[in-house]
Amino acid sequence: MKKILVLILVIFFLTPVSADGVEYGQDATGDPNAVRIMNYRSSAFLYSDRILFTSAHLMDVLGDNYAKEIYLLAPGVKSGPDQKKYLAQKVLIAPTYRARVGTDNTRIDDFAIIILRESMPMRNTVQVASPADIESFIREKAPVEMVGYGFQNVAMRTDGQAFNNMSPHKMTSVLLSGDDLRKYYAAYPFFHQPNQTMLDLGIPNNEKDGSVCDADSGAGFFVQKSYVRYYLGAVGGQQAGITNCNAPLGRFAPNGGMSGINPAHKFLALIKEAEDFVANEKKLEAIQEAARVAAELKAKQEADERVRVEAELKAKLEAEAKAAAELKAKQDADAKAAALKKTTITCVKGKLTKKVTAVKPKCPTGYKKK
Secondary structure: OHHHHHHHHHHHHHOOOOOOOOEOOEEOOOOOOEEEEHHHOEEEEEEEOOEEEEOHHHHOOOHHHHHHHOEEOOOOOOOOOOOOOEEEEEEEEOOOOEOOEOOEOOOEOOOEEEEEOOOOOOOOEEEEOOHHHHHHHHHHOOOEEEEEOOOOOHHHHOOHHHHHOOOOEEEEEOOEOHHHHHHHHHHOHHHOOOOOOOOOEEEEEEOOOEEOOOOOOOOEEEEEEOOEEEEEEEOOOEEEOOOOOOOOOOOOOOOOEEEEEOOHHHHHHHHHHHHHHHHHHHHHHHHHHHHHHHHHHHHHHHHHHHHHHHHHHHHHHHHHHHHHHHHHHHHHHHHHHHHHOOEEEEEEEOOEEEEEEEOOOOOOOOOEEO
């Protein structure tokens, strides 16, 4: 019986666990940073209006098709077909990223950046946690949160409608040092192979406060301080002892599970590259927008000028037609008046003289016009 139990534990602990949904978490609809990568069943974290942080192992499978393949929803929304879709423009993967290799089930530097074609609504301030911030968070046992769009229970594995029309969920934990992460693995020798890579930081998972599950990959661990969210790293590098929504055996390790991450401050150069790219794109867009506005203004001015010229020509033609009509009317009136004007002629008959006044005067019979 003991041999069977050991075999089951070996299978459970050595099976690669996907770091992909918040199981046992709380509803987080409206979260300002949780973003769903809809057609790849994964998550991302909104860092700025056009930059999202996610896991490299999600982007690595897309190759050059990311622009055609990825579409995302606005942060914190409930998934559904009526939600606005945002498209990716560019993806940057940490140059030091390494996928799982052989029996080493750890992904190293599992970090990538998605750059959007258009801005998402950005409602808060995000900073990448510095080494000093991380030391402070560990020392203070500051609450660490993660909001993702992963499976929330085992039923979602077969209920596609529920999974495709879900809201984000949140887990809450604390941040552990690399030494504590290694102590956790040392306490459970069945969790890893001898060559298992240990990451820099650990985040405990449990049934009380929530645990990662499939499709949470890419979501961000962060610490909220006042109005600022300090981003720690992406879900995906390392997992152990979690139920993963009943896959494969559906139970936590005795003291709960563990997520391992490498901190995002290792990738500041990559983040700067993304920020520079976005700044340049916005400059180009501003130039294009200015050119569009100038072209529209020029077209409007030209149209207005055509209207003005056509109006002036019409007014001129109408004035000329009116003047011609008035002249003709005057000429007709003059001719009519002239036709009705009386004149006087002198008529003679021998030594007799007679004056005749009429419109068309005629001499009497026997008289001749003098």
